[in-house]
Amino acid sequence: MAEAVVLHPSLRLVGRPLPRHDARDKVAAATAYAADWGMPGMLQATVLRSPYASARIVKLDTGRAAAMPGVAAVLTAKDVPRNTLATDVPGQTTAVGPLRATLHVLATERVRHQGEPVALVAAETLEQARAAAEAIEVQYEPLPGVFDPEAALAPGAPRVHEAGNLLAHWRIARGDSAAAFARAAVIVEGEYTTQFVDAAYLEPESGVAWIDSDGVITIRVSTQVIEHFRDVAEVLQIPQNRVRVIGPYLGGGFGGKEDVTVEVYLGLLALRTGRPVKMVWTRQESLLARAKRHPYRMRYRTGASASGEIVAEQIDLLADAGAYAYLSALVLLYSTVTAAGPYRVPAVEVEARCAYTNNPPTSAMRGFGAMQTVFAYESQMDRIGRALGLDPVEIRRMNALRRGDSLPVGQVLETHVAMPELAERVWAALGPVRPARAAHVKVGRGLACNLQPYGRIVWLHDWSSAWVGFEMDGSLVVRCGVPDVGGGQASSLCQIAAEVLGVGLEQVSVHIGDSALTPLAGTTTASRQLYMSGNAVLKAARELRAQLLAVAAPMLGVKDSALDLLEGAVVADGGRSLPVPDVLRRCAREGVPRSHLAVYHAPAGEPVDLATGSGKVFPDYTFGAHAAEVEIDMETGAVRLVKYVAAHDVGRAINPQSVEGQIQGGAVQGLGGGLLEEVILEEGINLTTSFASYLIPTAADVPDVEALVVESGEGLGPFNARGIGEPPIGPPAAAVANAIADATGVRLTRLPLTPERLARALGLLGKAG
Amino acid sequence: MIRRLVVNGRARELDVLPHQTLLEVLRDTLGIFEVKEGCGEGVCGACTVLLEGRPVSSCLVLALAVRGRAILTVRGLEGEGGLHPLQEAFVKSGAVQCGFCTPGMLLTALAFLEHHPRPTREAIRAALEGNLCRCTGYTKIVDAVLAYARGDEGHG
Amino acid sequence: MSAHPLEYAAPETLEDALALLATHGPEAKVLAGGQSLVPLLNYRLARPRLIVDINGLPLASVHADDGRLRLGALTRHHELEESPEITRRCPLLGEAARLVGNVRVRSLGTLGGSLAHADPAAELPMAMVALDAHLTLASSSGHRTVPAREFFRGYLTTALAPDELLTEIAVPVVPGAGWAIEEFSRRPGDFAIVGVAALVSLDRHGHVEDARLAFAGVGDRPVRVPAAEDALRGGEPADARLARAAEIARDALEPASDAFVSGAYRRLLAGVLCRRALGRAVARALGVP
Numbered sequence A: 001m002a003e004a005v006v007l008h009p010s011l012r013l014v015g016r017p018l019p020r021h022d023a024r025d026k027v028a029a030a031t032a033y034a035a036d037w038g039m040p041g042m043l044q045a046t047v048l049r050s051p052y053a054s055a056r057i058v059k060l061d062t063g064r065a066a067a068m069p070g071v072a073a074v075l076t077a078k079d080v081p082r083n084t085l086a087t088d089v090p091g092q093t094t095a096v097g098p099l100r101a102t103l104h105v106l107a108t109e110r111v112r113h114q115g116e117p118v119a120l121v122a123a124e125t126l127e128q129a130r131a132a133a134e135a136i137e138v139q140y141e142p143l144p145g146v147f148d149p150e151a152a153l154a155p156g157a158p159r160v161h162e163a164g165n166l167l168a169h170w171r172i173a174r175g176d177s178a179a180a181f182a183r184a185a186v187i188v189e190g191e192y193t194t195q196f197v198d199a200a201y202l203e204p205e206s207g208v209a210w211i212d213s214d215g216v217i218t219i220r221v222s223t224q225v226i227e228h229f230r231d232v233a234e235v236l237q238i239p240q241n242r243v244r245v246i247g248p249y250l251g252g253g254f255g256g257k258e259d260v261t262v263e264v265y266l267g268l269l270a271l272r273t274g275r276p277v278k279m280v281w282t283r284q285e286s287l288l289a290r291a292k293r294h295p296y297r298m299r300y301r302t303g304a305s306a307s308g309e310i311v312a313e314q315i316d317l318l319a320d321a322g323a324y325a326y327l328s329a330l331v332l333l334y335s336t337v338t339a340a341g342p343y344r345v346p347a348v349e350v351e352a353r354c355a356y357t358n359n360p361p362t363s364a365m366r367g368f369g370a371m372q373t374v375f376a377y378e379s380q381m382d383r384i385g386r387a388l389g390l391d392p393v394e395i396r397r398m399n400a401l402r403r404g405d406s407l408p409v410g411q412v413l414e415t416h417v418a419m420p421e422l423a424e425r426v427w428a429a430l431g432p433v434r435p436a437r438a439a440h441v442k443v444g445r446g447l448a449c450n451l452q453p454y455g456r457i458v459w460l461h462d463w464s465s466a467w468v469g470f471e472m473d474g475s476l477v478v479r480c481g482v483p484d485v486g487g488g489q490a491s492s493l494c495q496i497a498a499e500v501l502g503v504g505l506e507q508v509s510v511h512i513g514d515s516a517l518t519p520l521a522g523t524t525t526a527s528r529q530l531y532m533s534g535n536a537v538l539k540a541a542r543e544l545r546a547q548l549l550a551v552a553a554p555m556l557g558v559k560d561s562a563l564d565l566l567e568g569a570v571v572a573d574g575g576r577s578l579p580v581p582d583v584l585r586r587c588a589r590e591g592v593p594r595s596h597l598a599v600y601h602a603p604a605g606e607p608v609d610l611a612t613g614s615g616k617v618f619p620d621y622t623f624g625a626h627a628a629e630v631e632i633d634m635e636t637g638a639v640r641l642v643k644y645v646a647a648h649d650v651g652r653a654i655n656p657q658s659v660e661g662q663i664q665g666g667a668v669q670g671l672g673g674g675l676l677e678e679v680i681l682e683e684g685i686n687l688t689t690s691f692a693s694y695l696i697p698t699a700a701d702v703p704d705v706e707a708l709v710v711e712s713g714e715g716l717g718p719f720n721a722r723g724i725g726e727p728p729i730g731p732p733a734a735a736v737a738n739a740i741a742d743a744t745g746v747r748l749t750r751l752p753l754t755p756e757r758l759a760r761a762l763g764l765l766g767k768a769g
Numbered sequence B: 001m002i003r004r005l006v007v008n009g010r011a012r013e014l015d016v017l018p019h020q021t022l023l024e025v026l027r028d029t030l031g032i033f034e035v036k037e038g039c040g041e042g043v044c045g046a047c048t049v050l051l052e053g054r055p056v057s058s059c060l061v062l063a064l065a066v067r068g069r070a071i072l073t074v075r076g077l078e079g080e081g082g083l084h085p086l087q088e089a090f091v092k093s094g095a096v097q098c099g100f101c102t103p104g105m106l107l108t109a110l111a112f113l114e115h116h117p118r119p120t121r122e123a124i125r126a127a128l129e130g131n132l133c134r135c136t137g138y139t140k141i142v143d144a145v146l147a148y149a150r151g152d153e154g155h156g
Numbered sequence C: 001m002s003a004h005p006l007e008y009a010a011p012e013t014l015e016d017a018l019a020l021l022a023t024h025g026p027e028a029k030v031l032a033g034g035q036s037l038v039p040l041l042n043y044r045l046a047r048p049r050l051i052v053d054i055n056g057l058p059l060a061s062v063h064a065d066d067g068r069l070r071l072g073a074l075t076r077h078h079e080l081e082e083s084p085e086i087t088r089r090c091p092l093l094g095e096a097a098r099l100v101g102n103v104r105v106r107s108l109g110t111l112g113g114s115l116a117h118a119d120p121a122a123e124l125p126m127a128m129v130a131l132d133a134h135l136t137l138a139s140s141s142g143h144r145t146v147p148a149r150e151f152f153r154g155y156l157t158t159a160l161a162p163d164e165l166l167t168e169i170a171v172p173v174v175p176g177a178g179w180a181i182e183e184f185s186r187r188p189g190d191f192a193i194v195g196v197a198a199l200v201s202l203d204r205h206g207h208v209e210d211a212r213l214a215f216a217g218v219g220d221r222p223v224r225v226p227a228a229e230d231a232l233r234g235g236e237p238a239d240a241r242l243a244r245a246a247e248i249a250r251d252a253l254e255p256a257s258d259a260f261v262s263g264a265y266r267r268l269l270a271g272v273l274c275r276r277a278l279g280r281a282v283a284r285a286l287g288v289p
Helices: A021-027 A126-135 A149-153 A177-183 A226-236 A263-273 A283-289 A328-338 A372-388 A392-399 A419-429 A489-501 A529-556 A580-590 A656-675 A732-744 A755-761 B022-029 B085-093 B102-115 B121-127 B139-155 C014-027 C037-042 C077-082 C084-089 C091-098 C103-108 C111-117 C123-131 C226-232 C239-252 C263-285
Strands: A043-049 A055-061 A071-075 A084-086 A102-104 A117-123 A137-142 A166-174 A186-193 A206-211 A217-221 A243-246 A277-280 A296-304 A310-322 A347-356 A441-454 A463-470 A476-480 A508-512 A563-566 A569-572 A577-579 A595-601 A620-633 A639-649 A705-710 B002-007 B010-015 B048-051 B054-057 B070-072 C007-009 C028-031 C050-053 C062-065 C068-072 C134-139 C142-147 C152-154 C165-172 C178-184 C194-202 C208-216
Touching (some): A021 B085, A043 A126, A055 A117, A217 A226, A217 A263, A296 A372, A310 A328, A328 A347, A372 A392, A372 A732, A419 A620, A419 A639, A463 A489, A476 A489, A489 A508, A577 A580, A639 A656, A639 A732, A656 A732, B054 C103, C014 C028, C062 C084, C068 C084, C084 C091, C091 C194, C194 C263
Parallel strands (some): A639 A705, C028 C050
Antiparallel strands (some): A043 A117, A071 A117, A166 A347, A186 A296, A296 A310, A463 A595, A569 A577, A620 A639, B048 B054, B048 B070, C134 C142, C194 C208
8 A cells, every 4th residue: 555645625626627738739740659750861761571370481582672772771580689579577577487488570581470570671751761672672471370269279270380380378267166156046158259449549650779979879769668779789789788778758559569579670770870760650660560459259157146145157268469469468368367357256267378379479568368258247237137037237336346355366355445336426427317309219228247357467677767857946856667559658657756846737847758868767558657667756755755854944943844935935834935946055055955755566476376366466446337338339330429428437537537538448348349449360461551441439429438437545645645547447348238139139259249240130131141 | 743732832852662651751750740540451540640630541542642732730730820720629628638639639639620619519429430549438538529519609 | 651762743734744654654654643643652562663743734624505514633532522613513522531540631632633643442433433424635746535444444554544634524514413321430530341322313304314322342343233213213202112222232242251341231231321311311312301
């Protein structure tokens, strides 16, 4: 638990919906994203990728390409000093043993998925680089591939990797489920399928690298993880302190910029040519080559008592890990731990596997394995409720986890679990049921709840650091290595520092995302930045405050406990005050530091044996409930979203406007995955490599999302905040599927919930269909 | 070919190749980076500019084809007093997250409001359907456009 | 995104433009609104030697004469949406244009460009086939006029020869006709999975005098279904008759399946949308707003 922080009876800045500093820059279009950067003498670079999903490279000749006009470098695997990348755990931790997995920077003798990088080209112009890439002679010998995880695990399946196609396997067994099922009054079985989903941020992968005047390879790149400077150094085989990654404000990340994208290529080309190099992926390249969200096949068997209490659950999860491991094993771990949802289930068995295929790689995306399972467990919950005649809120209320309960993995929930009240609130917020507009339209409502971890797995010993300091004029500087993906990561830190140190937001300057110049803060992933870096800034600010007040106390002739910092002044009881700059000058004379560097360590733990279920896996969880009202066109299967409400207990909202924005944006991303989005593959070949075919929601596809920001006052973050980046993406697909079932009596179990699938389920395509 | 492009009221003579899109020329030749490239095929709206008042995808316009015609980018909105009121409304309403769609969104909204000064939320959504945003879920963008439209009424 | 090097010409007269096409033929591409061509250039799916920018030609005029609306090929989609002249004489065109792409496509995209591109899922080709429009194709050796139904020859394929330019579209105006377009797409602004344009005119007894149905997204070009039109003519436009005609249309269509949508689903949509379009068209013919 974070310490209870009560600096003022009423907070001045924390908890208020303050406009973000970066929003001003962004509306003025003053923000320089990665692709908006340039250097004198800069080369343009491109990647040559495999057109095959599974093939052997029998010939790779770059001679003609290298001789073409303007070409500065053509690199293949043999030019890469160390051609492997560890893909297991980005960030500060370097070893987790059994999860360690690697991939090639550039393909050697084999390609395992369409879009796998084969060669790099840098040239004076982009056209020259592209022309040279086309001129590289590659001969492929197509090999058999495997494109489905079930098939990949069958005997005799083509091997994607020599060691076999099973990449990871997690298991939980808690309680005597056989005996519990024998006692169940109702047993519901279902199989649920989710699809490949793309992060589809608006800003494609991009960056510029140069060798700085001190010889350090400097890479300014759109990334969620500036700590990849170490990966670049490993590949280049140079010391880690000779690579610097600068992370500018991102045009979206959503997990898709957690793994390395362009930075290693840029490092290689800058080192080889000695010149600045730029690489910007096209949208087509991004949709083709970036790791996707894992498709899952989830089999659930749930038993409940006659009164509706869940007594047992058997869960079998199988995920498509694509051609390379990336973060698949960890994603699967999240699924395993959250598979039973925010419910008390005394007897649970979970079998979770993921398998290599020749499909595109799969890795992190917002929700990180804890979101696919929501579709399954919330569909199951609805079906049990219907089987027993319990309404959606009642069945969830009966089974909701409470503080002190434990998850199937054995982790005891130590903070408030807002489960039943969130469900009640969103359900009530839908308001009175409206009649259908036409005879062929039916209206339905659905509810879905979820839990999502925030913060990294406890045995990764997560930490973040931040520096907070006053300038002599009383203005404040925050330095923190956080990448800002657009969620207001940096501005929340400003709000926290300004709160503690009694200055206005406009007096704070924040420097973020520079692996050489800002204290490392770890990844902007896992809903962890507000929690981790927020705590680091809070700690630094409080230390700095104490330093300052200790100097001010004798100046004002009072104890420092009687002092406050308000509006740029140290204020004593009774109204006497000193301008902060006066105190800072005294600090300077007395040699007292006017800044503080703090490191926040998350609660750590030892690895848990999942099978026996014995302890903490994640620091804590954020709970949520979403409710949807839909209209179904019973003649076409079209689903129109009419109303959408989403509630999450965020502990404390540092900036309620930003929190609402996370909830609304996450919900709409989840609705996209629920209704529209699907990477369509034929034998590993991607048919959806444009924004005209990969369909993300437009403004006209979704209704307003009513965000209910619930503050229990409990959470591990600063001022008792909880993480909110990922949680809202979990429930939407299930909420809509449940609403469709409510309207039509038909249950869809495959995502996305397309009109054609619904039409088929409604029998509209008949026998002829 | 030396051609004249008129961007935000300022004429510039520059060398344009036949295949170059307006987006390429704005970014790579003129250094006008407020115009973003999100998809290169006219779907996402990040590269929206106003061509004689109408929104166009600068990635789908050959630069030579718009020689001499008035092009407005988001930087052209700012008056002497600073941000345009719609920009202020975006800041205040929390309509900006990553900000990559924002310049195009602002220009599309302004072109729409020119002819529809008192829009409904539904009309705003329909008007913005060609500008993708992956962060906000659109609710606060609609809030911002509506707040601005109402504010204009108040001032008018 | 960069295409490969090419030449650019912006002729100021039709004669010059046609002379360029006569000289360069298949190696030239006509640039009108560019909304279909420039993506092809950007992705090198088209690699012409010469771009003939026709935007300087006097092909943007709108005239009405002899019961026809004569639209220059450079008429922009937004003009189809907004022009009072077009809306008054042929409101179906405005409804079709409103469904095209996004607002940016409609700013620049042209009627002639959309027809010449001939996407079988596009709204304007479907509308022209429903309207029995006539297209004027010019070349340096003369003019010819082609009915819309004969202009579309297959997927992205038309009757235009490499040296020809589509210059004008003449749309017969049917006073008092009811009209409607229904389309189904995954998102607004996307190409239709299926679209249907219906035109119904009633005689003074309230019977169907003429009916026309054209479909998009069900074949390699816009498709008329004469059997369904015949089933409507001469009878009262009762719901059952409309439904029957829609069934005939649906059963006559043989849409193919692709990776995104099955033929069976397109067919279902064709039937449902046809019935709805006919219902709306009849209501309009009867003067119901």
